[in-house]
Amino acid sequence: MKIKIELYCPHCHRTKVKKNGKKHSGKQTYLCKHCGRQFTGDHALDYKGCHSSIIKRILLMMVRGIGVRNISVIEGISVVKILSVLVKSYY
Ligand SMILES: [Zn+2]
Structure with a gap:
């Protein structure tokens, strides 16, 4: 079963994001292609x-x-x- 998560940038609210490595805690980080900000997805936040x-x-x-x-x-x-x-x- 495939689960699709819609991700958008929390700063500019656009959906053009790409994966940008992982934090040392193992959580996936993403990079917004429009504003260049890095963020962690809402699903991974503690x-x-x-x-x-x-x-x-x-x-x-x-x-x-x-x-x-x-x-x-x-x-x-x-x-x-x-x-x-x-x-x-x-x-
Ligand atoms: Zn953005």
């Missing part, structure tokens, strides 16, 4: 706070009235990450 769509989900839950500590428990991320997203969203 900490969910680095996930590419986490900022969108945090802001959605903020708008819906869920508190910072509740979001931290629901998403499994730190309170500091949520507060940093909140601060950056004002600029």
Whole structure:
């Protein structure tokens, strides 16, 4: 059985990426052909706070009235990450 994972660059959101070796931890890294940034796929991340769509989900839950500590428990991320997203969203 073949499993296909759609990968896109977390910086410019384009799908033209290529494999770019592995980290010393053994995780596959990718290189964006458009902006030249290197990244690890969302499927291989240990900490969910680095996930590419986490900022969108945090802001959605903020708008819906869920508190910072509740979001931290629901998403499994730190309170500091949520507060940093909140601060950056004002600029
Ligand atoms: Zn890119």
